[in-house]
Amino acid sequence: MILKILTVTAMASFEIYAALVAAHAFGLDNWVILACTLTGGIAGVFIAAFLGERIEKFIAKYIRKNKAPKPKTGLIYKIWDKYGLYGLGIIGTFLLGAPAAIGVGVGFNANMKKLVPICLVTVVVRCFVFTFFSDYIKGLF
Numbered sequence: 001m002i003l004k005i006l007t008v009t010a011m012a013s014f015e016i017y018a019a020l021v022a023a024h025a026f027g028l029d030n031w032v033i034l035a036c037t038l039t040g041g042i043a044g045v046f047i048a049a050f051l052g053e054r055i056e057k058f059i060a061k062y063i064r065k066n067k068a069p070k071p072k073t074g075l076i077y078k079i080w081d082k083y084g085l086y087g088l089g090i091i092g093t094f095l096l097g098a099p100a101a102i103g104v105g106v107g108f109n110a111n112m113k114k115l116v117p118i119c120l121v122t123v124v125v126r127c128f129v130f131t132f133f134s135d136y137i138k139g140l141f
Helices: 002-012 016-026 030-063 075-095 098-107 112-140
Strands: none
Touching: 002 016, 002 030, 016 030, 016 112, 030 098, 030 112, 075 098, 075 112, 098 112
């Protein structure tokens, strides 16, 4: 049982969708699933925020030496231009996950002291919504 809980928590730190599927496959209770996804999601935010700036410095130092900047097109740039930091924190966390949203924020030189609390609140809401919505969907089949 402990191994199942730790597996779901570790999966939730990176991707909640896979964690929910695994939790239901393991036959865990909804409240246990909620606790695991909350713990994993919050840990994922702090891990990404802690390591994000270090990874960006490493990339800038060793990989991005003399490369020309790429044109700024795509969905993430549109979200960033239209909604800014809050859009990236909320929409990015819901669609991609908190570590990916924080990684994109690091790439855009966003203020981490503002982005991390936005991602934390969104992770809590996302965990509640997805946990109980997935239970509802499971009940249909």
